[in-house]
Amino acid sequence: MTVPGAWYLGLAALLFTIGAVGFLVRRNVLVMFMCVELMLNAVNLTFITFARVLNDIGGQTSVFFVLVVAAAEVVVGLGIIVAIFRRRTGATADDLHILKG
């Protein structure tokens, strides 16, 4: 018995919503970061699903690009977060609103 594609898509949508809501409501920078990863991987799951349903290798290829970009983003993002935590302890994202226009 094969799992239908719609289930995967539903799971992906659920994951994305969790990620999006988490990103909007949480203030801990690290948690927000994890939420971003959650959203990215929800998208990846969508790609894979369509690749299987439509029998098109392009979807799987896109996932690799997303993974690479995500890895690069993590490196830069974590670097910034570490730099921030060195200067101030227990900073939340809202504490950094000094960058406002």
Next chain:
Amino acid sequence: MNAAYVLLAMPLAGFLVLLWLGRRLGEPGAGWLATLAAAGSFVAAVVMWLSLLSKPASSRLVIKQIFTWVPVAGLHVNFALQIDPLSVTMALFVTGVGSLIHLYSIGYMHGDERFPRFFVLLNLFLFSMLCLVMADNFLFSFLGWEGVGFCSYQLVSFWFERDRPPAAGKKAFVTSRVGDFGFLIGMFLIFAHFGSLNYTNVFSGLSAGHPGALAEVTATGIALMLFLGAVGKSAQLPLFLWLPDAMEGPTPVSALIHAATMVTAGVYLMSRISPILHYAPDAQTTIAVVGAVTALFAATIACAQDDIKKVLAYSTISQLGYMFLGIGSGGYVAGLFHMITHAFFKALLFLCAGSVIHGMHDEQNMKRMGGLRRWMPVTFVTFLIGWLTISGIPPLSGFWSKDDVLLAAWHKSHALWAVGFLTAGLTAYYMTRQVALVWFGQARWEESAGQAAAEEAAHTTRGRPHESPWIMTLPLIVLGFLSVVGGVINLPYGKWDFLSRWLAPVLPPDPHVDTSVKITLAVVTVALALVAIALAWVPWTRRAEHPDLEPAVLQHGWYYDDAVSAFVAGPGTDLFNFDAYAVDAGVIDGAVNGVARLTRSGGSLVRRLQTGYVRNYALGVAAGAAVLLLYVAVRGGQ
């Protein structure tokens, strides 16, 4: 034709070397170096002339490209030299007369504390003037045009520690600027219509003389705008008033820039655009009328001036008017011929005047001269030559060229001829008055020199006038010789019209006048000149004061300068203030500042969106994505 490079390189090199080493070379080394550069340039001009002469008349046009200057799309301007009979003629007399005046300046500027600086500027002037005449496009010519204007400004205000020279320099600069504005507009019109500023490109379609090649309105617009430039540079009505003031500069400058070369740039420009003038008969008439009126107007003023240089300055304006009269009447060769002979005799007269001023210890008032012929024999004889030449006495060169101009004017309109004829009489009159006041009559310098002469006498062997050194009299003799024989370059007999045939590839031929008319007019003009000389000779050799012959209105130059000054100082200033503070600061600056203010206030409104809270941005992204999705969903549903 590589001599063309040398022609320009010599004065440029002289300028650069003197700029760095002038002070070290000092006096007279700097002067000799500059003179050498000018002389080398003259030799190059002669070489150019000879090699052009060896070609057949139809192929006497060589373009020497130096480098591409403005390679913008649609506008392509090169630093290139145009070697044709017209430019070579100009180069020949500019460098020839220029070399002589350089040599003279070594003597004249002797003892001046800024001796090297003078020659730096003189060489720069020569370079700019050669750029102006050798350029193969309007823009390059304009560069030279501005260059000579700058040098004129610098040299007029050369003695800047005094009061009047800097003011005179400024006046010359600002007045010429009005004309330069016309030159620029003319150039824009040419580019708009022909799509090029290159002489060859612009004129190639026109010289064939197709009737429909150029609309008359366009041609008239271009010609009049460029003529405005010429009016400013060549001191014609209504912009002539800077030239008399420019006499505050050292006398060699007056001779070189304000008599022989720079002021003739306008005449050159008008000859250069002869193919355009061909399509603009109204512009030609304007040029002729302005020239004739200026000639007469300036000649009347010259009759009542006391300053030896002022007389010559007004005389120069008057003679330049003749040249424009010739060109406006279609007598291009006549105009250029008169320009060349004028360069000889007017440079001669100015240099003689400089020699007199030098010998009189900086006295310029003719009323305090008199009887100088005994003390300065060489200057005296050469001055006499200049006097007879400008008065148009045959067979001196001035007679032939003035006659050609008057013939062209006769062909155009008898009224114009009459004005020129009257001016010829006045010319003979005021020059005779000058000769009588300076060289004949009683010596008035002894009684009036007073304290200055007594002081001078303590320094020199005697406070009397003295002849100038050979370095100053040599150029006088050469120029005197040229003034006498200069006419042979264009005699109206058979094969003697060298200049006409030489310029034939570039310029249209002069209008034809019957020989009988020619002879009659020449005889009448000479008779008038002789009568005028006699009329001036009798009173002015007897006494120096004839108030009835010098009405105040002429002494003040018809109050033209005063009127312009009053206008500029009164309503003019208000107008300019309105322009500067209301129009410029209010409207133009207001528009520019308004745009900036709008951007700023718009920015300060929008910047509130950037709160610094990441979740706000994320919400924005999410909302944007939702809107996009909604759009796609709705569109997809259709």
